[in-house]
Amino acid sequence: MSDPFSHPDGVTQDTLRRCWEACWARARRPVEGILLPNDQATHIAERALRNASLSFKTFPGEGPFLATALEETARAAREGVALQRRDHRDPQLHHDPGDSRYERNLNLDRLQRRDAERGFHDREWNDLPPVLRPLALHTLSRKGIRGPDADEVFNDSLLELARERNDGGAPILDLTVFEELIPLHTRITGFRAIDWMRKKSAQKNRPNAGESFDALTDDPDHRKQFEDPNSDPDQATFERIYSECREDLTDLEWDLIYSLYVAQSAPVQDLLADDAFCRRHGIRTTASPSTKRRELLAKAEEALGKIRKSFQV
Structure with missing residues (x-):
């Protein structure tokens, strides 16, 4: 190349x-x-x-x-x-x-058909609960929600797939292939579980509550996009982090984050022994190895702090 x-x-x-x-x-x-x-x-x-x-x-x-x-x-x-x-x-x-994880894919084009008056009404939707329900109940069971309560949360999460947003879209319309529906629905189920626990406990400041689904989707400036290409729906990929925080870090900071935590092509001590790497990131080439490491980690922590702050907005 x-x-x-x-x-x-x-x-x-x-x-x-x-x-x-x-x-x-x-x-x-x-x-x-x-x-x-x-x-x-x-x-x-x-x-x-x-x-x-x-x-x-x-x-x-x-x-x-x-x-x-x-x-x-x-x-x-x-x-x-x-x-x-x-x-x-x-x-x-x-x-x-x-x-x-499930028997077969459904036809996403049919799932995404929407009538101006009737909404999403294709018969393909009848086959969706058997696909999603076992996966959702497993997620809810890990959160301590079982039985009729789990069925209630699952039904709510299923409705969310077709709920129209302020921009006229809906979560089901954001998908390109059917396989994306699994992590999307897992995320929705997780947020609906949070809402359910809040309603049951009537405690608005539970430390494990986090943002509700409505809060995350209704804010036009900070609405989350529930796309995730990984098997773990809570794991953010480097390209997703970069896409969402691109403007918050400099190119050098992105290069540092990538070198340390993504590529991992060389041990830290080897990176610090590379004068070109040190000069590029403002680390004194004449400093002792321990000082170089402290300076490197300080710069990395500063960059990570910016990423954490961006995701907390």
Whole structure:
């Protein structure tokens, strides 16, 4: 792969290799439950890296570049799968045969059909509760909500999928492939469980309560997007964090976060032994190893603090 950037420090082959491997892996599995053939993943990853390189005039650092490339990869892969399923009229196409969480995919296009007067009324919705209910009841059981109470919360969470927002959209309309519905509904179920516990306890300041679903979705300035490409619906990916906090950190801070916590291509002591790395991040090259480490950790903690603050808004 030729270097698409005119960055004075250049782009190493190791950097390109790591970006390529990460994008190819994401293209193969853009969402849990989807598995693409190797050749298709290769095509998507190559195009995503090319598009990402066109987004920057100069190389912004491995972290910001990879976050952009991964976001482009996941989007292109999901859209490609949706298009192929539509063309072949097969909602199960490219579904991971090893995924045993539920029996089969439903037709997302039918689930997303909305009539101006009747709303979401396609018969495909009749097959949705058997898919989502066992997963939701498992989530609720871990929170101590069982029996009729769990059924009540599940029914509320199911209605939330079709609830119209102020912008005219609805959670079900935000999806590109059916597999995205599983983590989306898990998140909604979790927030509805919070609302249920608040109502039952009548304690508005429970330390484990957090934000309610309504508060998170109705605020037009800070509405959460409940998309998650990982199996753990509470785990944020680097590209999601970068996308939501992009303006809060400098390119150097993103590069530092990526080097320490994402790429992990070298131990900390090796990074601190690299004078170019130290100079780039304002760490004194003549300082002792312990001083370098303190300066590095201080800069990393400052950057992490900005990310935490952004997610608390």
